[in-house]
Amino acid sequence: MNFGFSEEQDTIRETLARMLGDHATLEVAHNRLDSGEGFDTATWSALAEGGWLGLAMSEEEGGSGMGAVELAILAEEIGRCLAAVPFIPVLCMAVPALQSAGTDDQRKSLLPGIAEGRTIIATALAEGGGLAPDTVSAKVTRDRLSGQKTPVTFGAEATHALVAATDEEGTPRLYLADLSASGVTTRALDPVDRTRPAAEIVFDNTPVELLPGSDPAAIKRLLDGAAVLAAFEQIGLAERVLALTTAYARERHAFGRPIGGFQAVKHRLADMFAKIELARSNAFFGAWALASGDNRLPEAAAVARLTALDAVQFATEESIQLHGGVGFTWAANPHLFLRRGWQLKAELGPTAIWRERLLGHLADAPRTAS
Amino acid sequence: MDFSDSPEEAAFRAKAREWLDANATLRDGSEKVQDHFMARDADEVARARDWQARKAEAGWAGLTWPRAFGGRGATPIEQVIWNQEEGRYAVPPNAFLIGIGLVGPTVMIHGTEDQKTAILPRALTGENIWCQLFSEPAAGSDLAGIRTRARRDGNDWVISGQKVWTSGAHYSSHGILLARTDPSVPKHKGMTMFLVDMSDPAIETRPIRQISGGASFNEVFIDDLRVPDSARLGGESEGWKVALTTLMNERFSISVGRASGGARAEELIDLAARVERNGRPAIEDGEARARIADFIARQRGLEFTSYRVMTSLSRGEAPGEEGSIGKLLLGKLRQEMGAFGMELAGTAAGVSTAAGDDTARWRNEYLTAPGNRVAGGSDEIQRTIIGERILGLPPEIRVDKNVPFSEL
Numbered sequence: 001m002n003f004g005f006s007e008e009q010d011t012i013r014e015t016l017a018r019m020l021g022d023h024a025t026l027e028v029a030h031n032r033l034d035s036g037e038g039f040d041t042a043t044w045s046a047l048a049e050g051g052w053l054g055l056a057m058s059e060e061e062g063g064s065g066m067g068a069v070e071l072a073i074l075a076e077e078i079g080r081c082l083a084a085v086p087f088i089p090v091l092c093m094a095v096p097a098l099q100s101a102g103t104d105d106q107r108k109s110l111l112p113g114i115a116e117g118r119t120i121i122a123t124a125l126a127e128g129g130g131l132a133p134d135t136v137s138a139k140v141t142r143d144r145l146s147g148q149k150t151p152v153t154f155g156a157e158a159t160h161a162l163v164a165a166t167d168e169e170g171t172p173r174l175y176l177a178d179l180s181a182s183g184v185t186t187r188a189l190d191p192v193d194r195t196r197p198a199a200e201i202v203f204d205n206t207p208v209e210l211l212p213g214s215d216p217a218a219i220k221r222l223l224d225g226a227a228v229l230a231a232f233e234q235i236g237l238a239e240r241v242l243a244l245t246t247a248y249a250r251e252r253h254a255f256g257r258p259i260g261g262f263q264a265v266k267h268r269l270a271d272m273f274a275k276i277e278l279a280r281s282n283a284f285f286g287a288w289a290l291a292s293g294d295n296r297l298p299e300a301a302a303v304a305r306l307t308a309l310d311a312v313q314f315a316t317e318e319s320i321q322l323h324g325g326v327g328f329t330w331a332a333n334p335h336l337f338l339r340r341g342w343q344l345k346a347e348l349g350p351t352a353i354w355r356e357r358l359l360g361h362l363a364d365a366p367r368t369a370s
Numbered sequence: 371m372d373f374s375d376s377p378e379e380a381a382f383r384a385k386a387r388e389w390l391d392a393n394a395t396l397r398d399g400s401e402k403v404q405d406h407f408m409a410r411d412a413d414e415v416a417r418a419r420d421w422q423a424r425k426a427e428a429g430w431a432g433l434t435w436p437r438a439f440g441g442r443g444a445t446p447i448e449q450v451i452w453n454q455e456e457g458r459y460a461v462p463p464n465a466f467l468i469g470i471g472l473v474g475p476t477v478m479i480h481g482t483e484d485q486k487t488a489i490l491p492r493a494l495t496g497e498n499i500w501c502q503l504f505s506e507p508a509a510g511s512d513l514a515g516i517r518t519r520a521r522r523d524g525n526d527w528v529i530s531g532q533k534v535w536t537s538g539a540h541y542s543s544h545g546i547l548l549a550r551t552d553p554s555v556p557k558h559k560g561m562t563m564f565l566v567d568m569s570d571p572a573i574e575t576r577p578i579r580q581i582s583g584g585a586s587f588n589e590v591f592i593d594d595l596r597v598p599d600s601a602r603l604g605g606e607s608e609g610w611k612v613a614l615t616t617l618m619n620e621r622f623s624i625s626v627g628r629a630s631g632g633a634r635a636e637e638l639i640d641l642a643a644r645v646e647r648n649g650r651p652a653i654e655d656g657e658a659r660a661r662i663a664d665f666i667a668r669q670r671g672l673e674f675t676s677y678r679v680m681t682s683l684s685r686g687e688a689p690g691e692e693g694s695i696g697k698l699l700l701g702k703l704r705q706e707m708g709a710f711g712m713e714l715a716g717t718a719a720g721v722s723t724a725a726g727d728d729t730a731r732w733r734n735e736y737l738t739a740p741g742n743r744v745a746g747g748s749d750e751i752q753r754t755i756i757g758e759r760i761l762g763l764p765p766e767i768r769v770d771k772n773v774p775f776s777e778l
Contacts, residue, residue, distance in 0.1 A: 001379060001447050002372045003674070003681040069371050246761045261764035263750075266757035273756050274695040281674035282667065288373040299670075306667035355663035362666065363639045363653055 016077040024083035038197030039157040040084040048117030062112040068291035072232040079236025084195040086154040092226040094121035101213030122158035124149035132164030133172035133216035145208040155199030174214035193339035224301035228286035231308035238315040241337040245319040279307035302358035312341040394459040418462040422496030446683040469493035469500035471623035480604035501542035503533040520549035529595040539588040553776040561609030582737040635665035698752040701742030708736025
């Protein structure tokens, strides 16, 4: 058993942290929030130039052949700096979907573009407040897709979409849609975090291509993997918010001393730390399960997501509280993290969905079987 | 990152299993509810001693102790593997955690050669059982405030005072005792550590009954106990340094222990499937499902946290920041799970109908959990430690830090 990172992995983290720190600063995040500019193309290009977008692709596919643990490191560093990039949809959903369920032709035509940062594949799995494969009303008939998907993160910025729709037999499958094709109408929405743009996409008889290996179980597996990696992005975010709140508590004086010296503040920060570390432990197990193909992935993903959601919500809300009146202002940093935290929560579904996934796996399936 | 056994670990596990199969029987679920954290009575102590002696003879005692001291030189992860495997068998409760986990490592670092020879082998075989005479009525979280006095008398020391919350003192043969030897200096500076014989008539032990009904810990009264200077562990006035070694090992023992054992949140799934709530199986009730899912997520997190600690230790690193959260989160989780397990009985919450039934088990979990939240550093102290040592927040105002103890 070895539950830590290797030296090479630590080096990867340092390199990424430096590179992302140069591009995605909190000042950039504030400017983007003010201007409503979404996608941070400069950071995405920098990631492409550094070869990071091909991290988990094989060398044949145009990548560097690393795995889930390295992706997790990238996720955490992206979360830490609030980079406004489509990491989860493109690298954690589309790439593994193509790798596990796509055809050779699909992989050949799309993966190199992804690695170079040209091809952005949004994930259109949500509709009606639910998530595929449980909630799917979009339909494909004779390779033509009709239906509405919302919200689709980076939907207006993407070149393609990975869409969940039912096939002619009513089974939820995954399809690739070129968003420049006919019958695609995209409308920008107003997300809680404007630096992570969301759109509604209406497909009307749009030509699509099936990912032949996709079925409901495959969709669930993809979501599990994405949830593990998203947990790392959430942990990076929560850890940064803890760091900046701790720094504030050390500087801000009241009653003649730094407020971080008062137990009401100190203990709250300790609780943030504890929730973050608990989430990290679960995320580690998730990363291992994902990397090794262990059959406990569904359970690992659910517990990683549940504890990460809890850590983010607690850390971001209490960060605003501990900043006092300043924390309630637009110009201060804490709400940037609160907003991103909500967006990350929405994209793969909130607590209620993952509690059910966990119990469905641990309680209901064994009961039905017996 | 690898969660599976390495080839060496798998071989260790197989060996452990082979020995356990030949020497113990697997649990069958009929075991008694444990409302105590160590051995309960003379009979259990005798069985525990016998089991320990057999383990020692076969090389399964003091796993992480160096070979030079009779241990196996095993890694912390191998210790966890052993605990996981041993936990599957119906074996007596462990009465030797303090001797092997706390006192042994402290003696290895601070003891004289004579002390090592006299103490270590007997702690390993279970011949001697050790208790930790640290806390006092006026010094728990603030351990450095102890008042038990040790005065020099020629070549001897004479010790008087009172200790409390001393787990296992009632069946221990020996104790590691922290006493004040110099009240004229600030409180952390004037203490010295001693190794004492609990059978001395100058020591009186009175068990304290806990809210769970069991009596695992004690008050210990010490009235003019005379010990030779050779009973001193470490230098005069260096007791705090020695105590920190003991406390560090205590945290390590707790981390290892946590990775193996305790009530599982999944047991609540089984229970909820068997009882009704609002007219249908409780496992179909939304609130019950939400609570159970969250318990499982938290419990998994704690389990994996202890694996992270083991990984650091096995790499020869100090346990990282993650180690401090386990103790803080475990007690509260057990308390909440216990309460929920009781609540599942509805209007019969907390009412046990047969010894060892579900309610009895969860009630016991609920009533023993408060001990976890206080013992080995209360939740409040843990939060302060995290805040100050990990997050670097300003320390508490300590009005007594630089004042001679005698002037406090």
